[in-house]
Amino acid sequence: MSHRVYVYNVSEPSQAQDNDTMMVEWGYEVPLLLQPLFIEGGLIAGNNYNNHTEPDNSGLYYDASAGIENGKRFYDFLERQEGLIRNKEAFLEARNQLFSYLEKRKLPYFHIDAWDVFNMDDIPHEEQAETLRATIAHNNEIMTKAMDSDDISVLDYSELMDVNPGFRSFAELLNYEDYQYGWGHIWQPYEEQPDVEIFEEAGLLGLKDAEGNVLLAPQFDAFYDFASEDLAVVARDGKYGYVHKSGKILISLEWEDAYDFEYGSACAIVKRNGRYGLINLEGQTIVPTHYEELELLDYQGFYTAKKDGKWGVLDQAGSVTIDFEHEEAFKFGDGFYHTAVIGRKNRKIFNEYWQYVGDFPLTALEHIGEGLLLVKPHKDASHSTLYKKDGTVGASGFDKLNRQTYFPNLLVLRKGKKYAAYGKQQESLLLPYEYDELIDLQVYTEAGQGDQVLAKKDGKLGVFYGDADQPAWLFPLEDYENIFGCIRMRML
Helix, strand or coil, X not given: CCCEEEEEEECCCCCCCCCCEEEEEEECCCCHHHHHHCCCEEEEEECCCCCCCCCCCXXXXXXXXXXXXXXXXXXXXXXXXXXXXXXXXHHHHHHHHHHHXXXXXXCCEEEEECHHHHCCCCCCHHHHHHHHHHHHHHHHHHHHHHHHHCCHHHCCHHHCCCCCCCXXXXXXXXXXXHHHHHHHHECCCCCCCCCEEEEEECCEEEEEECCCCEEEEEEECEECCXXXXXXXXXXXXXEEEEEECCCCEEEEEEECEECCCCCCCCCEEEEECCEEEEECCCCCEEEEEEECEEEECCCCCEEEEEECCEEEEEECCCCEEEEEEECCCCXXXXXXXXXXXXXXXXXXXXXXXXXXXXXXXXXXXXXXXCCEEEECCECCECCEEEECCCCCXXXXXXXXXXXXXXXXXXXXXXXXXXEEEEECCCCEEEEEEEECEEEECCCEECCEECCEEEEEECCEEEEEECCCCCCEEEEEEECCCCCCCCCCCECC
């Protein structure tokens, strides 16, 4: 069952009008790329439409004109960030479509209606609305800081709250093709006839093809939207199953609850006897319904599960990745996973290979790629530490990782006034902290940028090749007056 968040442009809170417009219908979350629209206001009041479960019908209302202006500023900021946007032409087209659409929304409020999602929890809707308001404000604070500094690195995906766990960075989310740079979040009426139609007759739901031929006679109490694998969740007499667009009941209605098959996964979460498990596309149980809670962590096929009151992690085959000994559910960060450390603000951190790294504040973490994690200075540490794929320390005690180099393999580290070079593949220092400068020579080949670095030490010059397979000196340190080549140099 897919739970939805709706966004409307409305005239006034808690009172539906004929000229209200539905803008967004999205599964489980307020899309991050649209959150800059919700920058001023944040009034909590009754929903305009999902208002039939008083008092549990609380929604959010924001100033529409201020939101549109902030949204424009955000997209202008994204456009300026070099290397962020993979398809600039598609981005510009999507931006123009998005703001052409938004400028036609003349009513004063943007209304977020998350009633369907709030129903997933026993917490009163008003409290959940307050939490959602705080989450959106937190995310906007980070995005505003990035805009103010004109620096995309400030927009750290791991610091954002309640974002899609299937992405490892903001850049990955932004460039995800199905999102169409934000335009894909906007609901539009179908301009063409859909290939199938869910229809109602005598209070029951069935399925027709595009020509009106009945594929499934009306027989369901609920018929949810088609999702991954062209499957839709259906319900009858309190039991759930799955229907294919062809009209075939692919998985029989035998579950107490059922959730969509996730994109990129051949598994779906189902419920029986108050417990959760996983089934495959044939309806076969691949993870027995033994778990009190079960949630998808990411698109890599990992799930956080609760058993006997404790949380752990399963893979989609049901194998235990992390034992059931934790007090809270796991969450996905940017290239790492984390769970609570009871009584502390720090989080228990595992890298992308599920190797335990340590207990750290999320703000101190940065995914470097290829399994490496950087822990920046924080309350309990005055220096930076780089952790290897196996979770052990690769380099520690340095002050800074240089952000102006883009070597495929090398990382330039600074300790005091001296520089060192760390090999990502070797997971060790290739050059010690002895160099006055390490300069990116920006050598490009058909395979891409190379790892050639101009090294300066005690007045001597040399060129080191930090290749992933065979690192070596191309020109050992000597008393050269200068080193020239068909290259463009950039000082660090």
